Amino acid sequence: MLRVLAAMAAVASLIVAGGPPLRAAQSPTPLIPRVGFFDYTQHWFELVRAHQIGEWDASAAEAARLPPAGLELIRADLHLIYLLLDGAVRKGDSRVETPGKTLNLKALNALLGVTPAELDLPLDLRKLGDPDVRARRLISSIMTRAAMLHTRIALERDTEANTADLPPPAPQPGIRPQLPNRRPGAVLIRDGRQTRITNRSIHWAIAREALDSVGPPRAGSDTARLWYQAAAAYLQQERDYAALLPHAQHARTIFPDDPLTLFYSGAAYENLAAPKVQAAVDESDGAVRALGSPEELLKQADQYYRRALRLNPDLALALLRQGRVLDQLGRHEEAVALLRRAESTVTTDAERYLATLFLGGAEESLRHDAEARAAYGRAIQLYPGAQSPRLAEAILIWRANDRAQSAADLRALAGIDPFDLSADPYWTYDTINTGDVPALFERLRLSALEAVK
Numbered sequence: 001m002l003r004v005l006a007a008m009a010a011v012a013s014l015i016v017a018g019g020p021p022l023r024a025a026q027s028p029t030p031l032i033p034r035v036g037f038f039d040y041t042q043h044w045f046e047l048v049r050a051h052q053i054g055e056w057d058a059s060a061a062e063a064a065r066l067p068p069a070g071l072e073l074i075r076a077d078l079h080l081i082y083l084l085l086d087g088a089v090r091k092g093d094s095r096v097e098t099p100g101k102t103l104n105l106k107a108l109n110a111l112l113g114v115t116p117a118e119l120d121l122p123l124d125l126r127k128l129g130d131p132d133v134r135a136r137r138l139i140s141s142i143m144t145r146a147a148m149l150h151t152r153i154a155l156e157r158d159t160e161a162n163t164a165d166l167p168p169p170a171p172q173p174g175i176r177p178q179l180p181n182r183r184p185g186a187v188l189i190r191d192g193r194q195t196r197i198t199n200r201s202i203h204w205a206i207a208r209e210a211l212d213s214v215g216p217p218r219a220g221s222d223t224a225r226l227w228y229q230a231a232a233a234y235l236q237q238e239r240d241y242a243a244l245l246p247h248a249q250h251a252r253t254i255f256p257d258d259p260l261t262l263f264y265s266g267a268a269y270e271n272l273a274a275p276k277v278q279a280a281v282d283e284s285d286g287a288v289r290a291l292g293s294p295e296e297l298l299k300q301a302d303q304y305y306r307r308a309l310r311l312n313p314d315l316a317l318a319l320l321r322q323g324r325v326l327d328q329l330g331r332h333e334e335a336v337a338l339l340r341r342a343e344s345t346v347t348t349d350a351e352r353y354l355a356t357l358f359l360g361g362a363e364e365s366l367r368h369d370a371e372a373r374a375a376y377g378r379a380i381q382l383y384p385g386a387q388s389p390r391l392a393e394a395i396l397i398w399r400a401n402d403r404a405q406s407a408a409d410l411r412a413l414a415g416i417d418p419f420d421l422s423a424d425p426y427w428t429y430d431t432i433n434t435g436d437v438p439a440l441f442e443r444l445r446l447s448a449l450e451a452v453k
Helices: 002-014 039-050 058-064 068-091 105-112 125-129 134-155 201-212 222-237 241-254 259-272 275-281 294-311 316-328 332-345 349-365 369-382 387-399 403-413 425-431 437-451
Strands: 095-098 101-104 187-190 193-196
Touching: 039 058, 039 068, 039 105, 039 134, 058 134, 068 095, 068 101, 068 105, 068 125, 068 201, 101 105, 105 134, 125 134, 134 201, 134 222, 134 437, 201 222, 201 241, 222 241, 222 259, 222 425, 222 437, 241 259, 259 294, 259 316, 259 425, 294 316, 316 332, 316 349, 332 349, 349 369, 349 387, 349 425, 369 387, 387 403
Parallel strands: none
Antiparallel strands: 095 101, 187 193
């Protein structure tokens, strides 16, 4: 507790006066003047600069408690900074205007919390397009730290418990005080029903806006690419589609030819077409229903998988998932071809099991009962405790008029524990491609630490 309080005091000491403070204000610092109409974001940048990447420190705790309206303001200001830098690189412009706000490069150093000498803007502003120019390196470092700050907040399971000892946030003019985790609109879908969860989409959005100013090109650093991959894997693993869909959309804009980006986009739309999601969509509001019908979602998934495989034909999990999508769309012969390839190229037993299970279903749709039964048999050998292939095989045997054997197989299913999800990879198929998420974030943390040196 003493260490946390000491860290909080250190952050507070960095905050300068002149606007509505996030914490207790200090005496004005002459080298860092206030930037009119940007007070809130200028204070936030002080939290960013004090943040220790990967740690739940005083900066993370304070930023986690900022209200939704304040977070949206920060996000908008970050986008304005991106537009300012983009205009400087492309046209040599030193200012940018949007309805209600203007920002110029002269004020940028104060907004970021650095001195003019530290930022050292080049005389030719187009040189900001060179990622090795000193000014752009400093901006990229600060923006990387900002992205990692809000990533740490988005990953935190219980922000309320970890900020309980802090005093109430100071009132801000025009900023409503509700906590960000009270924002509506996020649901967790389990077994076809919705459960309200914390909506952390704004934190992922702030991280994206910050990374847009790293580089250039936009999000062109190794850290940014790692961030997009790790975030996509985490959001899919968490089944957080409120955050995953805008994340995937922005990633496709930045990495239009990246097979992994396209693959994760396809997986998101395929998962949204699943019965357990659609059952929840039926009871939800029009905004969620606007996602589209299962057929429309599957067609979108197919398009993304096709583009991913065109760029990387060896992406085995894309073969597996596209094969299943095509089978669901009624294109069974194409599905069989893809799933046979997937069975021979995937690398784990769980992936091979899924390939054979879906292959059996596609063969069955073509009335290839012998081939279907053989595929189900291979799936059973891989996971003897799995219900799905045993049930499918029993139905085939019943159709072949071997009623006694079918009945015996169905009775054997009664001895399988239906609550043992590890016995059948089918139950976690929607997250089969996320990989080792903690390892991804550790790589990201190390990359970010290197980038901000």
